[in-house]
Each structure stands twice: as C-alpha cells, then as structure tokens.
Amino acid sequence: MKFGGTSMAGTERIRRVAGIVKRQQEAGHEVAVVVSAMSGETDRLVTFCREANPLYDPAEYDVVVASGEQVTSGLLALHLQALGCKARSWLGWQLPIRTDEAHAKARIEEIDSAALLASMAAGEIAVIPGFQGLTADNRVTTLGRGGSDTSAVAVAAAVKADRCDIYTDVDGVYTTDPRIVAKARKLKSVTYEEMLELASVGSKVLQTRSVSLAMKENVRVQVLSSFIDESAPPADSLPGTMIVSDEELEGLDMERQLITGIAADKNEAKVILTRVPDRPGAVATIFSPLAEANINVDMIIQNVGREHTDTDVTFTVPASDLDRTKALLDAQQATIGFEKMTTDAKVAKISVVGVGMRSHAGVASTMFKALADRGINIQAISTSEIKVSVLIDADEVELAVRVLHTAYELDGA
Amino acid sequence: MKFGGTSMAGTERIRRVAGIVKRQQEAGHEVAVVVSAMSGETDRLVTFCREANPLYDPAEYDVVVASGEQVTSGLLALHLQALGCKARSWLGWQLPIRTDEAHAKARIEEIDSAALLASMAAGEIAVIPGFQGLTADNRVTTLGRGGSDTSAVAVAAAVKADRCDIYTDVDGVYTTDPRIVAKARKLKSVTYEEMLELASVGSKVLQTRSVSLAMKENVRVQVLSSFIDESAPPADSLPGTMIVSDEELEGLDMERQLITGIAADKNEAKVILTRVPDRPGAVATIFSPLAEANINVDMIIQNVGREHTDTDVTFTVPASDLDRTKALLDAQQATIGFEKMTTDAKVAKISVVGVGMRSHAGVASTMFKALADRGINIQAISTSEIKVSVLIDADEVELAVRVLHTAYELDGA
Numbered sequence: 001m002k003f004g005g006t007s008m009a010g011t012e013r014i015r016r017v018a019g020i021v022k023r024q025q026e027a028g029h030e031v032a033v034v035v036s037a038m039s040g041e042t043d044r045l046v047t048f049c050r051e052a053n054p055l056y057d058p059a060e061y062d063v064v065v066a067s068g069e070q071v072t073s074g075l076l077a078l079h080l081q082a083l084g085c086k087a088r089s090w091l092g093w094q095l096p097i098r099t100d101e102a103h104a105k106a107r108i109e110e111i112d113s114a115a116l117l118a119s120m121a122a123g124e125i126a127v128i129p130g131f132q133g134l135t136a137d138n139r140v141t142t143l144g145r146g147g148s149d150t151s152a153v154a155v156a157a158a159v160k161a162d163r164c165d166i167y168t169d170v171d172g173v174y175t176t177d178p179r180i181v182a183k184a185r186k187l188k189s190v191t192y193e194e195m196l197e198l199a200s201v202g203s204k205v206l207q208t209r210s211v212s213l214a215m216k217e218n219v220r221v222q223v224l225s226s227f228i229d230e231s232a233p234p235a236d237s238l239p240g241t242m243i244v245s246d247e248e249l250e251g252l253d254m255e256r257q258l259i260t261g262i263a264a265d266k267n268e269a270k271v272i273l274t275r276v277p278d279r280p281g282a283v284a285t286i287f288s289p290l291a292e293a294n295i296n297v298d299m300i301i302q303n304v305g306r307e308h309t310d311t312d313v314t315f316t317v318p319a320s321d322l323d324r325t326k327a328l329l330d331a332q333q334a335t336i337g338f339e340k341m342t343t344d345a346k347v348a349k350i351s352v353v354g355v356g357m358r359s360h361a362g363v364a365s366t367m368f369k370a371l372a373d374r375g376i377n378i379q380a381i382s383t384s385e386i387k388v389s390v391l392i393d394a395d396e397v398e399l400a401v402r403v404l405h406t407a408y409e410l411d412g413a
Numbered sequence: 414m415k416f417g418g419t420s421m422a423g424t425e426r427i428r429r430v431a432g433i434v435k436r437q438q439e440a441g442h443e444v445a446v447v448v449s450a451m452s453g454e455t456d457r458l459v460t461f462c463r464e465a466n467p468l469y470d471p472a473e474y475d476v477v478v479a480s481g482e483q484v485t486s487g488l489l490a491l492h493l494q495a496l497g498c499k500a501r502s503w504l505g506w507q508l509p510i511r512t513d514e515a516h517a518k519a520r521i522e523e524i525d526s527a528a529l530l531a532s533m534a535a536g537e538i539a540v541i542p543g544f545q546g547l548t549a550d551n552r553v554t555t556l557g558r559g560g561s562d563t564s565a566v567a568v569a570a571a572v573k574a575d576r577c578d579i580y581t582d583v584d585g586v587y588t589t590d591p592r593i594v595a596k597a598r599k600l601k602s603v604t605y606e607e608m609l610e611l612a613s614v615g616s617k618v619l620q621t622r623s624v625s626l627a628m629k630e631n632v633r634v635q636v637l638s639s640f641i642d643e644s645a646p647p648a649d650s651l652p653g654t655m656i657v658s659d660e661e662l663e664g665l666d667m668e669r670q671l672i673t674g675i676a677a678d679k680n681e682a683k684v685i686l687t688r689v690p691d692r693p694g695a696v697a698t699i700f701s702p703l704a705e706a707n708i709n710v711d712m713i714i715q716n717v718g719r720e721h722t723d724t725d726v727t728f729t730v731p732a733s734d735l736d737r738t739k740a741l742l743d744a745q746q747a748t749i750g751f752e753k754m755t756t757d758a759k760v761a762k763i764s765v766v767g768v769g770m771r772s773h774a775g776v777a778s779t780m781f782k783a784l785a786d787r788g789i790n791i792q793a794i795s796t797s798e799i800k801v802s803v804l805i806d807a808d809e810v811e812l813a814v815r816v817l818h819t820a821y822e823l824d825g826a
Contacts, residue, residue, distance in 0.1 A: 002527045013463065014465065044495070048488055052424065052428075052492045056494075061501050064487035067483045067484050074473045074476035075461055077476075081466055082465060
C-alpha cells in the first residue's frame with residue numbers, strides 16, 4: 001500500500017490511513033506500506049537547500065529532503081500501534097534500498113527483502129519511507145519528485161506482493177479527465193503500456209517511472225482513492241483501476257473497448273522552421289543541440305517542399321523549454337540554414353490510447369473524421385503501436401476530448 | 414564545535430554559523446561540527462508523536478524526532494560548501510554513533526571515528542547531527558532533550574579533539590546569573606566538578622550529562638556565544654569559559670577566587686514530616702516509595718525531637734514532583750507513622766560552589782553570617798566537598814545571591 005503526501009498531511013489524516021491499513025491486515029493480508037512526506041514538507045526542505053546554495057550538492061540535498069518521509073513513516077507506525085497493530089518503520093538505509101549514485105534522481109538497484117519478509121511474517125506491518133535509498137558507499141539518496149510511487153512498486157516486487165495498491169486523490173484511472181467529460185468512466189483495468197501512454201500525455205495519476213518498473217517486474221498495481229469510506233468492504237473487491245500485463249487484462253475485463261482512454265496535454269509548444277535545406281544531415285543539425293540541452297522533442301513532422309530543395313520542419317517541445325529552444329536555434333540559424341522560425345505555445349496534444357488498436361484498423365481515421373466534422377484543425381500527427389496523437393489549437397482541447405470520447409463510444413451512463 | 418537550536422533556526426542563522434566554522438578552519442584547525450535541530454522543530458515533531466499515541470513507542474518516536482538534526486546537518490554542509498569549504502554530513506547511523514537500546518534517552522557507548530578522521534584529514538569539515546545514535550540492531554536512538562551537548566563532547570573525545578567549543582546563547586559561565594547581579598563576572602575557567610554543581614543547581618548553560626562525560630573523557634570544553642562578531646579574532650584567544658580538569662585549571666587561571674560561582678534554583682519544594690517515630694528503618698519507609706516513583710530527593714535534614722522518641726524530617730523534591738510526593742506519602746502515613754505533613758513550594762536553593770573550599774575553612778560560616786546579617790532565614794543546609802547549599806524563602810533569592818556575591822568578593826568592576 002502506498003499513500004501520498006495529501007493522505008499523510010497531519011495527525012487526523014495519518015490516523016485515517018492507519019485505519020485503512022489495519023482493515024487490510026484484518027482481511028488476512030501481510031502488509032507493507034510506503035509513505036510520502038506530508039504535503040508541503042518536501043517543498044519547505046527544498047527551499048532551505050536552495051537558500052543555502054542555489055547550486056547545491058545533491059548528496060547533502062538528499063540528506064535534507066529524505067527526512068520528510070522518515071517523519072511520516074515513524075508517525076504511521078505510531079498510529080498503527082495506537083490501533084493495536086504491530087508495526088515498525090524500515091528506513092531506506094535499514095533495509096537497505098540500494099540505488100545508484102545519481103543523487104536527487106537515483107534509480108533503485110536492489111532491495112534486500114529478508115528482514116522485511118521476516119517482520120511481515122511475524123505479523124508486523126512494515127512502514128517504509130518512499131523516495132529514499134542508499135548508495136553502495138552508504139550515503140542517502142532520493143529518487144526525484146514523485147519517487148514514492150516507484151518505491152512502492154519496487155518494494156512490492158521485492159516482497160513478491162500480490163498487489164501494489166497506490167492510494168491517490170483520485171479513485172482510479174478514467175477514460176478521460178472527468179473534469180472535462182462528465183460521462184468519463186472509471187476503467188476496471190489498463191495495461192502497463194496504456195498507462196505509460198496515458199501518464200506521459202498528461203494523465204497525472206502515477207509517476208511514469210513507477211509504471212515502467214511495474215511492467216518490468218510484472219507487479220499488479222491498483223490505483224484507488226485514499227478518501228474511501230473506511231467502513232466500506234475491504235479493498236479485495238478492487239474498487240480502483242488495476243494496471244496489469246496484456247495477458248492478465250483479458251481475464252479481468254472481457255468487455256473492454258477498442259480505445260482505453262483519451263488524454264490531453266496542454267504543456268506543449270510548437271516550433272516551425274521554414275525552408276530548411278533538404279539535404280542529408282540537415283535534420284540532425286536541428287535536433288542535436290536540443291538533445292544536448294536536455295530538451296525533450298516530441299512530435300516531428302517534415303513537409304517536403306514542392307521543389308524538393310527545401311522542407312518545413314515542425315516539432316513540439318515542452319512549453320517550459322520554448323524560450324531555451326528559440327535561443328538555441330536562433331544561434332544556429334546559419335548552420336541549419338532555415339529561413340524563418342515561428343513558434344506557438346497555444347497548442348495541445350490529444351491522444352487516443354488503447355492496446356485494442358493493434359488488431360483494429362481505422363482507429364486513426366475515426367479520430368481524424370470526428371475532429372474534422374467539428375471543424376477542429378489538426379496541426380500535426382504522431383502515432384505509436386497503441387496511441388494516436390494529434391496537435392490542435394489549445395482553445396479547442398475540451399471540445400476535442402468530448403467529441404472523441406463520444407466517437408469511440410466511451411461515454412458512460 | 415557545537416551549535417544549538419537557536420543558532421540553527423533558519424537560513425540566515427545557519428549561514429552565520431557556517432561563517433564561524435569557516436574561520437576556525439582558516440585558523441588551521443581540522444573541524445567537526447555537531448548541530449541541534451532548528452529551535453521549535455523538535456517540539457513540533459514530539460507533538461505529532463503524542464497526537465499519534467500518548468503512550469508512544471520510543472523506538473518510532475526516535476525515528477521521527479531524529480529527523481530534525483538530520484535536516485540541519487545537511488543544510489550546514491550546504492552552507493559551508495557555498496562558502497567554498499569542503500564539507501559533508503555524517504548521520505548517526507553512518508559513523509556510526511553506537512548507543513544502548515534505551516530509546517528516547519539513550520547513552521552513547523562508542524563512536525567509530527575512523528571515517529571521520531580520514532575525512533577531516535582530507536580537509537573536509539564534518540557535520541554531525543547531535544542527539545542521535547544507533548543501537549546494535551541498527552535502530553535509530555536519541556539521547557534525550559539537550560543531548561546534542563553530549564553528542565559534541567562524545568565526538569570530541571572520539572577524535573581526541575584539542576577542544577570542544579559549545580556555542581550557546583550566553584557567552585560563557587558567570588559567577589552568578591547576570592540578570593540578578595549586574596556585577597557578575599564571566600569566568601575564564603571552571604573545573605568539571607564545579608560546572609556539574611553549577612549545572613545541577615540551576616545554571617542552565619550545559620546539559621549535566623555532557624559535563625560528566627567531558628570529565629570522564631577529559632575533554633576540554635569551551636562555552637562561548639554563537640552571537641559573536643564573525644570578524645572578531647579567531648576563537649583561539651578563548652573568549653568563552655574553559656571547563657577543564659583540576660590540574661589544568663591551575664595553569665589557566667592563577668588568580669581565581671576561593672568561590673567560583675553562586676547558583677540559585679527556584680524549582681525546589683520543601684516537605685516536612687513531623688513526629689516520625691525515631692526507630693531504625695523509619696527514614697527508609699519515607700524515601701523508598703519516592704525513589705521507586707523516580708522522584709529525586711535532594712536535601713534531607715532530620716531534627717531529633719527533645720524526648721528522643723520521634724523526629725521531624727525535612728527534605729526537598731523538584732517542585733514539579735510535589736503533588737505526586739504528597740499523594741505517595743499520604744498513602745503511606747500509617748506505615749511511616751508521621752503525625753503531619755506540611756509542604757512549601759515557595760522556597761529556593763542557593764549554592765556557593767568552588768574547588769577552593771577544599772583547602773579553606775570558613776566558607777560555610779561566611780555564607781551563614783552574610784545571610785543572617787540581612788535577616789535571611791536558612792531553612793535547611795546541605796554540603797558537598799565543593800559546595801554549600803541553603804534553602805531559603807523564594808522571595809529572598811535575588812537578595813541572597815547579591816549579598817553572597819559581594820560577601821565572597823566576586824563583584825566585577
């Protein structure tokens with residue numbers, strides 16, 4: 001079980017979490033719990049680090065910020081004890097959770113589960129601070145923001161858990177954002193690949209890394225709400241959304257649709273370079289400097305000009321990187337040889353996602369037709385095996401999501 | 414060097430501490446720094462634990478409250494780095510600082526100084542969170558409130574430091590409380606025994622345990638102010654008060670007075686039991702139940718009655734334990750056989766302290782005469798090798814301290 005910062009923010013909420021955890025133990029499960037810091041605490045600690053030194057040493061930054069999860073893990077153990085459960089905290093260095101040496105964005109390499117399994121077998125609930133780990137030379141690391149989801153999946157893999165339940169402030173994964181489409185339906189299940197596509201295009205339920213890890217380790221992940229009624233039936237009735245492998249999905253949800261969900265991402269910006277010389281290596285001169293600057297280029301479209309001597313190149317970058325992108329390309333204009341650069345931050349990416357489209361043709365054309373029927377102009381297109389994405393005007397994003405939700409027959413009652 | 418919570422309370426103050434530490438390194442010293450949590454932080458964390466469970470598990474309490482010092486140790490390392498120093502934090506479990514298993518009030522057993530010495534020899538400033546340690550089975554412990562002073566002395570002993578500088582919010586140890594006697598003088602030096610007597614009778618400069626440890630390990634401790642001018646001469650000129658052994662004291666301070674200081678303690682309460690039967694074991698029936706209840710009895714005076722069949726017994730306990738003391742003795746009235754119990758919380762203990770009194774007679778009589786001359790009534794007397802204490806009315810404490818400060822010729826210019 002994993003609980004985020006909102007669920008751990010203060011005595012009353014931690015007490016509530018303890019109640020939810022206790023019910024799982026009473027239902028016959030051995031339980032390990034991974035916790036985030038109280039919401040706001042990590043920000044407070046990061047601010048202290050920045051004030052100390054804007055170019056802070058990430059090793060010492062990790063010592064400071066890892067303390068937030070240490071506090072909540074001890075407190076949840078105390079709350080569980082107050083409810084009569086046996087419980088103890090296991091800090092990252094105590095298990096240990098071994099990571100690489102990339103401080104402030106470490107990756108988990110190995111979790112020693114021996115002590116954990118012995119403790120759980122003895123009826124103790126194990127409470128583990130998320131987000132933190134230990135290098136080979138015994139220094140504290142953290143996994144980067146949102147890393148507690150990854151901690152939870154890694155612990156679940158290490159103890160070979162039946163399930164990793166991630167309690168969030170939403171009650172599952174929906175066909176699309178319910179704030180945009182009132183008829184959005186909660187999904188019983190999605191595959192890892194679908195969740196990755198949904199996560200990376202703006203559905204902020206789970207950290208992408210945690211889903212990748214779950215896929216790699218084949219951990220069954222359930223997303224569900226931490227604001228459920230504590231007196232409700234135990235979570236074995238799976239009230240949330242299960243994230244599983246392709247194979248398992250068949251058994252869980254026979255009646256699933258061709259398309260699993262529709263995601264919208266407004267944090268994109270479009271860049272058009274006109275009249276780029278059409279010669280070998282020209283495109284590399286555009287994207288190499290961006291890659292070196294760690295700017296993540298997403299959609300790329302190349303329109304060859306009529307005379308086949310030059311082309312227009314359109315691509316998208318995160319809106320927050322647009323200014324840096326412009327500066328880098330302006331500096332390289334002579335080398336690249338483009339005529340003009342135009343940019344537009346008022347764009348949005350809409351994606352339809354579903355493993356079903358592997359075996360069904362016509363998914364993309366349904367999308368294009370539905371949008372055209374409502375006069376929504378498509379500025380760029382990209383596809384993957386289980387996803388079709390289009391770039392449209394940001395003003396039309398809500399309309400487009402609603403139109404597509406209906407077009408793919410996702411609307412609930 | 415050790416800095417308390419007031420010195421570590423926020424970015425600006427930690428930056429100031431970093432400057433003081435850097436100046437010591439620039440003066441040619443290898444430096445280890447022990448830090449407390451930001452003032453208020455430990456209270457905040459303790460409150461969370463109490464809210465979780467009033468009868469909290471001290472092992473989990475330790476996990477929670479140890480985080481405060483972890484934060485400040487990382488932050489001080491960052492601030493030192495920002496000033497161009499090499500610095501790193503060493504958490505209690507990283508060195509490790511081994512303690513017994515008495516969670517929330519652990520005692521340090523051993524500090525492995527190998528890594529610390531290697532790091533310091535390489536020019537790195539070692540920053541160590543105070544207050545925390547590690548049991549043999551790798552669980553976090555804390556040393557009890559004020560334990561960071563003890564951590565500092567223990568680290569100084571482990572690395573065989575030339576000196577342990579404890580920065581506090583006073584600039585040294587005075588002949589008496591300067592708020593009571595304007596002419597109180599700062600002492601250049603006191604012995605461990607004197608400091609213990611001064612600390613235990615209300616001079617709250619250092620935690621008693623840290624002084625005991627310094628005496629046992631023969632660590633030279635300097636008390637000085639963390640609010641010194643950073644541009645002042647380096648601390649080698651010893652601006653504070655040195656706490657040293659008897660032997661070393663001679664060399665440091667030839668001109669010292671017979672009496673080192675005068676301490677006042679208002680946190681005492683007096684209990685009088687009248688007509689206790691004068692038979693063997695009678696006194697034990699009074700004090701055994703108090704000892705079992707962990708109530709610390711201080712002064713005890715027994716006045717044998719005129720007929721030698723019963724006696725009056727007067728003693729003092731901490732004022733905070735007076736109600737429990739009354740309840741315990743009331744319950745035992747028949748067993749003890751006293752006639753009446755009277756109590757008085759409006760008393761104060763005045764002590765004159767000095768190693769010089771070992772070789773000088775007349776110290777006590779000077780005290781009694783000076784107080785009598787001003788009409789101050791002595792309610793009880795106790796003495797040790799280097800201390801004479803009297804119990805007086807609490808209203809007369811300031812007057813008594815001033816009278817004695819003059820009588821022992823301690824007044825400064």
